[in-house]
Amino acid sequence: MVDVFDHSVFNCKFLEQGVVIKSPHLETVERLERRYLLQTALEAQGLQCEACRWYKKENTPGMFYARLGSKEEADELLAAKEILIGGETAQVFAISQKASQKRQPKQWPKKRPKAKAKAEPSPNSLPNDERPTKTCFLCGEVGHEVASCPYWRQGVQIVGATASEEKDLEECLRNLNVEPVSLRCSEVGKPQFAVRLGSARQVRDLAKKSINGQLRLLGRVLRAYPFRGDESISGAEPVAPAAPPSRAAKRDRAAEAKGPLTVQASYPGTPQYTNRNTGTTLRAP
Ligand SMILES: [Zn+2]
Ligand SMILES: [Zn+2]
Incomplete structure (x- = not known):
């Protein structure tokens, strides 16, 4: 390593x-x-x-x-x-x-054919060697992953709020002028929300606000990460081009820059990696 x-x-x-x-x-x-x-x-x-x-x-x-x-x-x-x-x-x-x-190398079980939308999972009737059909973390439907969800472009992952704060988070998002269509809290690891917003543009707006430390709940800075998915999946709405910031937004930003305290939420961009190891072989079990 x-x-x-x-x-x-x-x-x-x-x-x-x-x-x-x-x-x-x-x-x-x-x-x-x-x-x-x-x-x-x-x-x-x-x-x-x-x-x-x-x-x-x-x-x-x-x-x-x-x-x-x-x-x-x-x-x-x-x-x-x-x-x-x-x-x-x-x-x-x-x-x-x-x-x-x-352990002998083991193959992943073959994927079950994708269930029709809205079909109920029936894990009890599955043969033992098949995994149960997945439920989409973003939209809650059975049979696809977030990356192939028709709503992935409207999806954002929000970290820092707990399951019991769902209503507060919803209100907080509305106050930031984005429309939460649905919120789902994870059951794995630390709580995080998969939130479907009204549009892909709202996702970009919210991500920017998160970078600027404006996404806050009860005094805490939350982080918002747009979901990524399969570009070939046709979205639930046409992808809108990015709009130039409004005059009011520019004014707000200028006022903010002059303010005494600016909180920067950490936010990863697309990381750049060097490929200096190209050609090397990994020695592993
Ligand atoms: Zn090592
Ligand atoms: Zn979905």
Whole structure:
């Protein structure tokens, strides 16, 4: 889990900070997107990602080896066993030599054919080797993931509010001139909301307000991350072009800049990665 591959992962001095994250969802996205999703997910749990490496062998599920900020952070995530990545549940494992020797590489079960919209899941009638059909974290319908949700462009992930604050969050969003169509709170990891807004433009507006520290609930700064999804999925509305800021907004921003205190919420842009390791081989179990 360091950049130089002169040792196996089991001899790595950072072994105690390491976890393995298995997520079938991450196999479907491209490399930079995959790293962005992992880092955003860890940040949403208050965890630091010092390094990560995607490992995939043919016919086996792909997995991330991630080095967190400390052993305590790794232990915390291992205790949680699961983490939401891009709205999907991923499993967390310790890096264990014994386990890797015992376990044979296992294929992910074949996906069940997608259920028709609004169909009820019937996990009891499923054969044992199939996973139950997924429920979309954003819209609540069965049979697709957030990345292929027809509403993903109107979807935003909000971190920092708890399930019991749903009504407050709804009001807070209305006060920021965005329209929350639906709010769903996660049941995995620290609470986070998947909120469907009235339009893709509202998502961009809210993300900007979050960067400027304007998304606040009961004195706390919340963070808003637009969901990402499959561009080929036809959206529920045409994607509106970005509008130039109104005169009033410019005035507000100028007034803010002069103010005595400006809170900047941390917000990750699309990360840039060097490819200095291209051509190296990962030595892993
Ligand atoms: Zn290492
Ligand atoms: Zn959906």
